[in-house]
Amino acid sequence: xxxxxxxxxxFDAIKDNSETAFKVVYxxxxxxxxxxxxxxxxxxxxAEELVQRTMIKVWEQRDKIILTISLKSYLYKVSYNEYLMYxxxxxxxxxxxxxxIEAIDELEEEQDNQILLDKIRKEIDKLPPKCRExxxxxxxxxxxxxxxxxxxxxxxxxxxxxxxxxxxxIREAFNNE
Numbered sequence: 463x464x465x466x467x468x469x470x471x472x473f474d475a476i477k478d479n480s481e482t483a484f485k486v487v488y489x490x491x492x493x494x495x496x497x498x499x500x501x502x503x504x505x506x507x508x509a510e511e512l513v514q515r516t517m518i519k520v521w522e523q524r525d526k527i528i529l530t531i532s533l534k535s536y537l538y539k540v541s542y543n544e545y546l547m548y549x550x551x552x553x554x555x556x557x558x559x560x561x562x563i564e565a566i567d568e569l570e571e572e573q574d575n576q577i578l579l580d581k582i583r584k585e586i587d588k589l590p591p592k593c594r595e596x597x598x599x600x601x602x603x604x605x606x607x608x609x610x611x612x613x614x615x616x617x618x619x620x621x622x623x624x625x626x627x628x629x630x631x632i633r634e635a636f637n638n639e
Contacts, residue, residue, distance in 0.1 A: 469534070470529070473487075473529055477527075484521055484524075487520075487533065488517055491534070495516065495537060495541045496509045496510050496513045497509075498542075499512050499513060499542075499545050502545060503545060512541060512545055513544075515544050516537065516544050520540065585635045586598070586628075588635075589627075589628050593627050593628050596614070596621055596624035596625060596628070600621075600625060607625075
């Protein structure tokens with residue numbers, strides 16, 4: 463490890479692909495840069511993301527960077543520029559990010575609902591025939607117990623028993639996951 467942080471030597475080590483030197487810089491400046499960007503953006507998560515981009519940029523472009531200022535000043539400048547680029551993109555496309563996130567969330571929710579529906583259908587198919595018929599008439603077609611009893615020519619108590627059995631079996635299938 464390095465003793466007193468000497469910017470030039472430290473950055474020369476990074477240019478020579480020293481992950482240890484990069485780690486020293488990362489640990490020394492990540493929190494400070496995050497705090498700096500958070501003060502401007504009032505969003506700590508955004509600040510962390512932008513500082514992360516800064517650090518990635520430094521590592522990926524290490525062989526092209528020529529320090530004309532201190533390493534500290536350079537890191538603050540790059541972080542600030544990342545923040546400015548973020549603001550420019552946000553102002554050009556103000557609601558696109560939000561609408562894309564909403565669309566992705568809706569798609570994921572739709573997929574989750576479809577998975578859930580498929581599982582429920584499979585469990586309904588596993589029910590005994592009469593129990594399945596009662597369940598479908600009640601939950602899918604929206605019929606009242608009395609209407610089902612009249613249609614199937616059985617008592618409402620039997621309908622209740624079939625529904626209790628169906629719901630218990632479906633519930634247990636979900637609880638056993």
